[in-house]
Amino acid sequence: MKIKARPNGPLLVETGGKCVHSYEGGEDTQEQEFIALCRCGASAQKPFCDGSHKGVDFQAPAGELTIG
Template sequence: MKLRFREDGPLVIDLPAGSRFVLNGEEHVLQKPKLALCRCGRSGNKPFCDGSHKNYGFRAAAGELELG
């Protein structure tokens, strides 16, 4: 599994659309082929990124983390 850190943006996990995940015991189905998680702390929909990082000048380097 690979995690991508977008420059000045969220942590992104690429997964096939339709993938299932469980958040706090509740099952969800991905509508898009990725899961974008907030790393700026400003999202109104944590743990997901809602684009708020663009309004607050969040700065962070891009990168990748590969697991397994």
């Protein structure tokens, strides 16, 4: 699994093709290779990035984490 930190933006998580999001009161399944997780705290769709980082002057370096 790889997690990429976008410069001044979200964490891109490699899903392997499918992501199941379980939360209080429900569950959603997304079929996509990557999901973007908010790391700025401004998203209205947490835990997912909704692009709000662009309007809050969020600054963080790029990086990559490989697991396994």
